[in-house]
Amino acid sequence: MKPETTHSLHQSLHQSLQPVGYRIIVVSLGGILLVAAVVKGIDLQQFALQIRQYGILPDNAGLIHGVAWFMVVVEAVIGAALLVNWRPKLMLAAFVALMLLFIVALVWAIVQGGVADCGCFGPAAQRSPLEALVEDAVLLLIAVAAWRLRPEGIYFRKPLKTWAVAAVCVLAMSLPLTVGKGLSDPPSAALEEGRNGSGMVLESLSGEQIDLTTGTFLLALMSTDCAHCRESVPLLNEIVAEVDDAISICGITASEQAEVDRFIEDNFAFYPVLNIDAQRFTSLMSDAPLPQFLLIRDGQILSRWQGEVPQLRALMEVAAKAQGA
Structure with a gap:
């Protein structure tokens, strides 16, 4: 040819x-x-x-x-x-x-x-x-x-x-x-579900549960690939050491379990981090970027901080005020 x-x-x-x-x-x-x-x-x-x-x-x-x-x-x-x-x-x-x-x-x-x-x-x-x-x-x-x-x-x-x-x-x-x-x-309407204690039992994808209706909790809403979330770990570790059992600290994310394990290991988090369903995670968020920090007492959202870890003094004041009320 x-x-x-x-x-x-x-x-x-x-x-x-x-x-x-x-x-x-x-x-x-x-x-x-x-x-x-x-x-x-x-x-x-x-x-x-x-x-x-x-x-x-x-x-x-x-x-x-x-x-x-x-x-x-x-x-x-x-x-x-x-x-x-x-x-x-x-x-x-x-x-x-x-x-x-x-x-x-x-x-x-x-x-x-x-x-x-x-x-x-x-x-x-x-x-x-x-x-x-x-x-x-x-x-x-x-x-x-x-x-x-x-x-x-x-x-x-x-x-x-x-x-x-x-x-x-x-x-x-x-x-x-x-x-x-x-x-x-409104986008944040799903948050109202938790203000009266309903829907405030969080379950991780592996089956672990946290009952927010009893006790005082500081939830750190985060993402494993968020730089600001990683920077918050040492400050949260300090709070864990100071509050003892008065306030339970827990990280909440919608990331995969493998990413959560890597996050804990790389950043030396001294508190548990739970991965929950993405839609449930979003319902806990307000209309702002991560990280966010929720102080919850007996199923009631007492306060929310965005971007920066709250000072220990501010946490204790809000919790004491709620207890006095």
Whole structure:
């Protein structure tokens, strides 16, 4: 076979496989975005709380709920458009812009610390900002590859495609109000469950329990990959040594058990650290980054400190005041 013929066959094969590779990539990217949008839309309240923990937006519940809703719609529309190949050039550019936005937010979260869950898939999957950053960087590279593989042919704008994308847009807008948790409840409403003692028995994923309805506890809400959380360990160790049995100190996290064991070993924590269900963990948090510290007496949340470990004197004063009342 002549070299010219071989080259021609290779070129023909490349041209025939290029559209197939492009479609596989964009369908995969579109499916990922669509699934993420549905999961977030079903529990918009949880997604809003995850956005709030980044500390980028003003501390306004209405604004953050609106941004959460808007992001659900944007992801659903881009995902559906990529699936049906509607305005592919524009939608690929939108996907790249979305990934860049996510990457900037994740870098901010890593630098600032205190974000336990990236929020990429709402409450369905928990990943640290660093893990999500790697994943989004890979998706960005794949989207760039799809742009290079994109055939230069004419794309027919069939009305059916437009109607399909429009239908997904309407469904995404109505999702939080129909099958999901609506916007009427503020993100921190779940905290009220524990103020009267109900739901205040914490159980780790390994089955260990802490009954917060009896006694005085200082809960350190933390993430194992949070720099500020690691810095709080020596101060909490000092409190453990000072209070003896008057106040029980316990770290609470939603990280995996292997990460918890590594955290205790690397930071020499003298107090137990329990990993609990991510949704239960979030319900204990307020609308602020980690670490957070809750002083609880007989099931009542007496006080909360954010960012810094409370002084021992402040702890004892709050506990004594509650006992006198």
